[in-house]
Amino acid sequence: MIEEKALTYFNNFPDLKILFFFDEQKEFLEEVQKLSTNVFKVVYWENNPFVLKYQLTQEMQHEKIFLYVPLAQPNTQEAYHAFPLMGLLLANKELQLDNVGTFMEEFGLQRNQKRLVSKYIKELKYSSVQNICKPVLTSGSFQEKDLQRALLSAFLKFKKTENWYSIITKLGIWSQEEYQEQFKTVENKIKANGLEEILLEQINKYTNLYATEFCKTICRQAICSLWYNYTTQNSNLAKEDPYQKLKINDATSIIKTNQWWQEIENNESLEKPFKTLLLHLDKDIQSQQLVKCYGVETKFQYYTPQLVWEVLKVITLQLNTQTSEVLEIINRLSLQQEIKNTERQTIVWLRHVLKFSQEIQQIESYHYNNTEDYIHAYTETGYKIDSLYRKSILAYKKIDLAEVPKSVATEDIFRTVNETYQKHIDLQNRTWLQSLNQIHFDYKELKVPKQYDFYKNEVATVNQKLVVIISDALRYEAAVDLLAIMHGDSKNTAEIKYQLASIPSKTNIGMAQLLPGIKSFNNGEVLSDDLSTSGTDNRTKILQAYKEKAIAIQYTEVDSLSQKEARELFKNNLVYIYHDVIDATGDKRVSERRTFEAVESAKDELAKFVKMLHSSYNVTNVLITADHGFLYTDEKIEDKALEALPKNILSSHNRFFITEEDHNQELGYTFPLKLTTAFDDEVYVTTPFSVNRYRKSGVGHQFVHGGASLQELVTPVIVSSRKRVEFAKKVMPTILNKGKLSIVSNVLKFNILQENEISKLEKERSVRVALYKDNQLVSNEIILELNKVSESPSERLFNVLLIITAVAAETNMLKLKVFDVEDELNPLIEEWVQNNTSIAQDF
Structure with a gap:
């Protein structure tokens, strides 16, 4: 607009040299800075009248000048005389913008609308305001209420005319200290243009404030009313609620409150600053008071971080006494999509802690009738405690503890989890080992699958092409998680079994037991059919003596093969693949604290690899097993807690030692090595009475194996095959907030929950989500992959827009x-959805 008017002046007055433009509030500075024309040169007043006068009259005397002056326009005799460039101003012209007639002609307005134009012309002269008001500046629909809303939208720097919800929200946002300058400017404009009355009318319509004077405090209170009523709408008013004067009770007003909230969430320019504002409202509507009045069981509609922490502060005091009730609250919190970052990670962690505590509490006794019962109990439910301990440790390490309030006793809970787990595995394995000792550790007395029979039972009997993956230290509980991931493949029929690893549960011994042949310990240099069992070349020779076209290979080598090379490899009848992620990390002192992270990596890697074996390399049968499991505690093991190793031993580590003679029982259980292995050597192995460690220099003591705990000995056998067609039912989706869905500003936001985790019985499903008018598609389509394996509902939640x-x-x-x-x-x-966009609203 300014450029056009300036060009008109210079065209109409060919002798004009300087066109003055006064802009006291610098409202047009941005537009002036964008001027681009060869007709005139833009010069800026910089409070340098003498230098500027010289430049204008001497250096630029032959140029046409547009002079921008950020001062008040001289409009009195005194002001003209006080203006340093008065002579030049009188000799030239001043750009005027408030021409009502020109404005009405430009927008095609009618004469009866002149009163409104005149009333607001001091604002309508600005191009930034005109851009926002343009849709209402028509002869047919030029109403004052619409114009007032458009003006307010312009004052608040919106890009278009907004509804009253957005206008009140922006005022609330600008009521914060950081927007002090912006609020003061808009407040002056509101008062100068007589817009207080209509603003107060709208604020009072949607709140219980009954405000009579427009100010910053009222704007902030309006947002307080919105948050309070939206958050507490599921609860009856508590008598002791100190904010009850804000309470809205009638259904119509609650609907408007929900519409207001949805408008904000669908407005990209408002949502983030609004959520930031909510962080500061705890001074006004204190989370502590809400929890005190309504209780942690209340289903609040929206949780600010302060409200989350207040709920967590209370429930963490009830973890051990009301585990089930607290778990229900945690599950509900986990479905609240507004809970992010540290708060959400803390909730994830607490859920694992509660599930862990729940499993511990369900243990009636650590004593069973016979040795087999210990194994059965562990593989049916007992392994879950190890799994939940692992997941709780992983979740805890992801929490930014610096952001957790001290009132939420995370460190105390973490320490208790470690102490509880340590006590559990000690009691569990102390009684288990006593049971084993009663049968003198003779595996032949046990009617359970043994590792040394693996080849005979699982490999020799398979007449089709077979791939055996041996993942070093893949514990049974981790294999159950792996199985869940594999179940995501709708054509996969994987199932899990177990076998009892040999004692000591050491890599070279376990790997040897999984091979065919007659084996000997040979003072630690383990042989099978007189061949060393170390290295893939030796293992290939051993396998080929029993299976034609057999090969042993490291996973890292397979992973580096081209697709063509891999296809050639898997033409062999039998492929033993050695996978080492968990043990490679845990069995080093410098990296043992990353054991559980390595478990996650191993699971993901194996799941993808098995799927590729089935789908890309035409391998129907895959077995996954381990040489041993492991023990891991996240608390550092003090040196004083370690037991001393005796002298004159053949082999040792931090969980066993081997001697040539029967050893003194004071250090643990001693028995012939041949009773738990396929060896015939006359040597003896000693293992601690429970989960104790021996002092061994140069090694870690948090991650250990080699002993006889259930965690070390119960190893998985996953049998995976692939059918040509899908055979199981698929998981089902469900909609949260069913019956309450509504479209605001052409947008529908909601959540879909995958009802159950992927399992052997329920497979993954791809779904298409969209809106329809009759059978006509009237929205974008979203494709969701329902393939989550977590039992936590929050991790099976999908956001849809x-x-x-x-x-x-x-x-x-x-x-x-x-x-x-x-x-x-x-x-x-x-599901029917209300389209609020189509409803003629009075805002």
Whole structure:
């Protein structure tokens, strides 16, 4: 606008040299800085009248000048005389913008609208305001209320005319100290243009404030009212609630409150600063008071970080006494999508802690009738404690503890988890080893699968092509997790079994037991059919003596093969693949504290590899097992807690030692090595009475194996095969907040929950989500992969955002449909959705 008007002045007055433009508030500075024309040169007043006068009259005397002056326009005799460039101003012209007639002609307005134009012309003259007000500046719909809303939108720097919800919200955001300058500017404009009344009318309409004077405090209180009523809408008013004067009770007002909230969440420019504002409202609406009045069991609609921490502060005091009740609260919190960052990670951790405590509490006794019962109990439910301990440690390490309030006793809980786990595995394995001792550690007395029979039982009997993956230190509980990931493949039929590893549960011994042949300990240089069992070359020779076209190979080598080379490899009848991620990390002192991270990496790596074996390399049968498991405690083992190793031993580590003679029982249980292995050597192995460690220099003591604990001995055998067709049912989706879905500003936001985790019985599913008018698609389509294996509901939650097209803009009710991508005729879900965009709202 300024450039056009300036060019008009210079065109209409050919002799004009200087066109003055006064802009006291610098409202047009940005527009002036964008001027780009060869007709005139833009010069800026910089409070240098004498230098500037010289430049204008001497250096630039032959140029046409547009002079920008950020001062008040001289409009009195005194002001003209006080202006240093008065002579030049009188000899030239001043750019005027507030021409009502020109404005009305430009926008095609009618004469009866002149009063409104005149009333607001001092604002309408700005191009930035005109851009926002343009849609209402028409002869047919030029109403004062619409213009006032447009002006407020312009004052608040919106890009278009916004609804009253957004206007009140922006005022609330600018009521913060950091926006002091912006708020003061807009407040002056509101008062100068007489807009207080309409603003107060709208604020009072959606709150219980009954405000009579517009100010910063009222704007902040309006947002307090919004958050308070939205958050507590599921609860009846508590008598002791100190904020009850804000409470909205009628259903219509609650609907408006929800619409207001949804408007904010669908407005990209407002959502983030609004959520930031909520962080500061705890001074006004204190989370501590809300929890005190309504209790942690209350289903608050929205949780600020302060409210989350207040709930967690209370429930962490109840972890041991009300485990089930607290777990229910944690599960509900985990489904709240607004909870992010450290708060969410703390909730994830607490859920694992509670599940861990729940499993511990369900233990009625550590004593069983016979030795087999210990193994059965461990493989049926007992392993879950190890799994939940691992997951709780991993989750705890992801928490930014510096952001956790001291009132939430995370360190105390973490220490208690470690102490509880240590006590558990000590009691569990002390009684287990006593049971083993009663049968003199003679595996032949046990009616359970043994590791030394693996080849005979699992490999020799398979007449088809077979791949055996031996993952070093893949513990049984981790293999159960791996199985869950594998179950995501709808054609996979994997199942898990177990076998009892040899004692000592040491890599070279376990690896040897998994091979065919007659074995000997040979003073630690383990042989099978007189061949060394170390290295893949020797293992290949051993295997080929029993299976034609057999080969042993390291996983790292397989991983580096091209697809063509890999296909050649898997043409062999039998492939033994040695995978080492967990032991390679845990069995080093410098990296043992990353053991559980290595477990996660191993699971992911194996799941992808098995799927590739089945799908890309045409391998029908895959076995996954381990040479041994492990013990791990996250607390550092003090040296004083370690037991001394005796002298004159053949072999030792921090969980066993081997001698030529029967050793004194004071250091643990001693028995012939041949009783738990396929060896015939006359040597003896000693293992501690429980989970104790021996003092061994140069090694770590948090991650250990070699002993006889259930965690070290119960090793997995996963049998994986692949069918040509899908055979199991698929997981189902469900909609959260069912019956309460509504479209605001052409956008529908909601959450879909995958009802159950992937398992042998329920496989992954791909679904298509969209909105329909009758059978016509009227939104974008979203494809979701329901393939989550976690038992935690929060980790099976999907955020969905659908945007309706213009076709549906005026339709009150639309239908949300969720289809399996392979069946577009029969929807899994059909749900009516209210289209609030189409409803004529009074805001």
